[in-house]
Amino acid sequence: MENITLGQNGPSVTPLCIGTWAWGDKLFWNYGSAYGPEQLQEAFTAALEAGITFFDTAEIYGMGKSEEFLGRFLQQTQQPVQIATKFGPVPWRFTGQSVSDALTASLKRLQLERIALYQVHWPFAFLLSQQTLMNALADEVKLGRIAAVGVSNYSAEQMRDAHQILAARGVPLAVNQVRYSLLTRQVESKGVIATARELGVTILAYSPLAQGLLTGKYSIDSTETPTGARKVDPRFNKEGLQKIAPVISLLRNFGEKYDRTPAQVALNWLIAQGNVIPIAGVKTAEQVRQNAGALGWRLSDDEIGELEEVSRPWL
Numbered sequence: 001m002e003n004i005t006l007g008q009n010g011p012s013v014t015p016l017c018i019g020t021w022a023w024g025d026k027l028f029w030n031y032g033s034a035y036g037p038e039q040l041q042e043a044f045t046a047a048l049e050a051g052i053t054f055f056d057t058a059e060i061y062g063m064g065k066s067e068e069f070l071g072r073f074l075q076q077t078q079q080p081v082q083i084a085t086k087f088g089p090v091p092w093r094f095t096g097q098s099v100s101d102a103l104t105a106s107l108k109r110l111q112l113e114r115i116a117l118y119q120v121h122w123p124f125a126f127l128l129s130q131q132t133l134m135n136a137l138a139d140e141v142k143l144g145r146i147a148a149v150g151v152s153n154y155s156a157e158q159m160r161d162a163h164q165i166l167a168a169r170g171v172p173l174a175v176n177q178v179r180y181s182l183l184t185r186q187v188e189s190k191g192v193i194a195t196a197r198e199l200g201v202t203i204l205a206y207s208p209l210a211q212g213l214l215t216g217k218y219s220i221d222s223t224e225t226p227t228g229a230r231k232v233d234p235r236f237n238k239e240g241l242q243k244i245a246p247v248i249s250l251l252r253n254f255g256e257k258y259d260r261t262p263a264q265v266a267l268n269w270l271i272a273q274g275n276v277i278p279i280a281g282v283k284t285a286e287q288v289r290q291n292a293g294a295l296g297w298r299l300s301d302d303e304i305g306e307l308e309e310v311s312r313p314w315l
Helices: 037-049 061-074 096-110 130-143 156-167 192-199 210-215 228-232 238-258 262-271 285-292 301-310
Strands: 017-019 054-056 082-087 115-120 146-152 173-179 202-206 276-281
Touching: 017 037, 037 061, 037 285, 061 082, 061 096, 082 096, 096 115, 096 130, 115 130, 115 173, 130 146, 130 156, 146 156, 156 173, 156 192, 173 192, 192 202, 210 238, 210 262, 238 262, 238 301, 262 276, 262 285, 262 301
Parallel strands: 017 054, 017 276, 054 082, 082 115, 115 146, 146 173, 173 202, 202 276
Antiparallel strands: none
């Protein structure tokens, strides 16, 4: 598989990233009931076996547990692994030192001295100005504790501002992590994707399967009942599922042609956009193996266009 460079000159990473929000999180993901440390260890190992060595986490995932799990698993392999984590600009953090302290805590949990990518989790920084925040991140690049700087959920204008502040320090903005899938294409209509291309910023696409809607598991005829947050998500009710039926049908058609699942086709469509890396959240080794099936092949230009056309209602 061909690796992707984060931003203009950042680390080289695999074209699919493993998301670890569910690693230790009880609030959203019922960690400890249906899965636990053993399943997460197996998922980590399965990713490395599939050649996927890029993992995304955050200090807030499982209140630090996600980073701790990754730190523990990293000790058991000699294989080079690229880790991305995130800084939360919460109200009580308003100095450059708070950025440094948060990174120190994340590195301690990860048992690392340096990470590939450090991202700002959301754009509203309360009392911490973007100037202070970006300069603190540039300082950490100079100190060698982070290889690249990223942001998350930034608009086109916010991304441009961050890019400008960092550029003044000779540090490129490498990444903007945004919600992006065939059923969430607003980042295209709002100019985020075009601006990222212009600035040489790589897009990390979270929720690339739209909470499972693009797996084909949920349909009007399916016996699969949405659980957790999906129960109250209108996209999972009868009307919502009817609306997405044409997209799922086309994913199934292409899946049959390539002997792939709808989810693998949906991930492949994102990768085919160029300079876009989907973050596939996993809890088990089987989910890793399923997601890995998005790699090693490519939809044709016509098929990419057909999926673009059928998913236009979500622009």
